[in-house]
Amino acid sequence: MNSSFPPKRATLRDVARNAGVSVATVSRVLNGSTLVTEDTRTRVTQAIELLGFVPSAAARTLNSGRSRTVGALVPTLDHSIFARYLDSLENRLSERGYALVVAVTGGQPEVEERKAMGLIDMGVDGLIVSGKTHTQGFDALVDRFHVPTLITSYYDPDARYPTVGYDNGAIAMKAIEFLKALGHRHVFVAHGPVDTNDRIVARVEAIRRHTRDMEAEFLSVSMNVAGGADAVRQMAGATVKPSALLCLSDVQALGALFELQRLEIPVPDQISLMGFDDLEWSAVSQPGITSIHLPAEAMGDAAGDAIVDWIKSGQPAQPVSLEAAIKQRASTRSVISQR
Amino acid sequence: MNSSFPPKRATLRDVARNAGVSVATVSRVLNGSTLVTEDTRTRVTQAIELLGFVPSAAARTLNSGRSRTVGALVPTLDHSIFARYLDSLENRLSERGYALVVAVTGGQPEVEERKAMGLIDMGVDGLIVSGKTHTQGFDALVDRFHVPTLITSYYDPDARYPTVGYDNGAIAMKAIEFLKALGHRHVFVAHGPVDTNDRIVARVEAIRRHTRDMEAEFLSVSMNVAGGADAVRQMAGATVKPSALLCLSDVQALGALFELQRLEIPVPDQISLMGFDDLEWSAVSQPGITSIHLPAEAMGDAAGDAIVDWIKSGQPAQPVSLEAAIKQRASTRSVISQR
DNA sequence: TCTTGCATTGTAACCGGTTACAATTGGGTA
């Protein structure tokens, strides 16, 4: 029994035939043209309903040159800051009729280049990357294919591509000034690897510039819980102990907190602890960790709007600067002697 | 000056002209057909290099009917378990030449249906959803368009779609049996909302079945840190205190741990605490939290393979059952009196 | 009654690959 299988997807021509009109008319109904009688519009609409017709995105893409798709390249998904950012980016894109294609780079520029190629291959209308470190090959790709490209997690009006994010140097300064204001004059700064992560480089450099009048030691440790614990152990082994530990990521700060608890070093009595990112955990840990809240959600929204506007208008996006706020919690205390 | 702008993307016909061959020959070179002389192949390859030609995905999609794109519908990205899963799913898909389109549903079936429609609209070759609760509209869509569709985070060979995941009932049983073996006879079970999350429902029901010979109380609290704290407060207010608290998610378990610390209730001396998911934090908190490790990475890999195989072969995927393992840590202790 | 003109609708080319089928070429054989 060669039944009705396979039930091929209805095409625009099927609809036209069923409604007794031409393909152009169906297309006009689909695109809401006013040049159609109410009567024919109804007939066409009914035929569409009847046949369960859905236009082929590929065909539309082929002659509009638009795929209604945006590619986002992120170092990892398993980090709350990126997850929150992508969550709101997807939401905003979806609202505006765009789909989000995600590619994970592991923070490796070569992987980023390869995956960017893949995204361009599949026809994304725009690209959103994290940070401003990219291979020459990446730049060449963007140039060659004229893909609207945005940088996030970074604000720098002079960057090669429009940036939507925060000024990493400025927020790092904010953090160190906060500790200074509490009277801290000797801090340890734990940060992740500086070889590929430009956000960290910017933060470290800003902190270096603003710690000329105090003692600061920098510890390069891995960007995870173990890294924070590592930093604490190095600090504990130091001859002169600092009064504060600043971690450039909350993952490290929490790792540090747990290690401090293990070593029974009281926070903030013996040492103040401060982080970056404002993870959910930082607000509820014992004690809560003072942290810099990064506007991940706002960044997703802003980046989504910026890229879609750019795609639709053809006008490159303007850089967007977002503010970060200090969330003061119990892990930091003033060391200015009361009188 | 009407210079060389816009530098339109080279098409296959441009390459053909440049190499002095026909479009069919170029297409053959692109697809690695053997029916081409080494000589012409070289000429074509050079022309491709020269013009920086990249085939249009839309055109290829149009007549192959394949977009080389898979859509994943997840409740949220801001939860380590989904992030880890998507991370490895993206990796596997990428290895096999497919791109991942992500859509976030917020756990709402209606949103899932709407976004699934969007994904089908844009032409994904396959769909991967979380859990088996879906609207009728969703099922209708899948039926109508014959999209290969997979369920993850769930294992049930009798489900409407092939499942790739773990048996939520079985792992919940494993957890409760673990507590039983430690001598616990009175436990509180904190779980998230049961209205839309079928994974939780399956776990709760399994636990109900396996706690007939002991006392168990169920607390429905929100699926976040605050929910865990909530559970602890409810427990603290109970007339008869349990010897163990089982949270069906580590987010809740950590929230509970912090609240217990705040209330100065020692873990595990006064109460044993157990979680689900095995978040990074559960391994390093003070004390470490005994948890069920869910195979998120393996699930991503398996789902990626399953959907791509299905797309390529046309043969529906076979259900895949993945094992979860108990990670025993310091938050649980035996309450069997020593003798 | 015959234009003129606007409102609708239809025809066919086009987007950029893929592929069935036709055409050309060269070597080997009768």
Add this chain to the structure above:
DNA sequence: TACCCAATTGTAACCGGTTACAATGCAAGA
């Protein structure tokens, strides 16, 4: 020399929408 076959390469139709342009219908104006 004539003929056959296999190896290469070319031609053109096709995938499913969009849209420029043509065509048709109908009412108002001359």
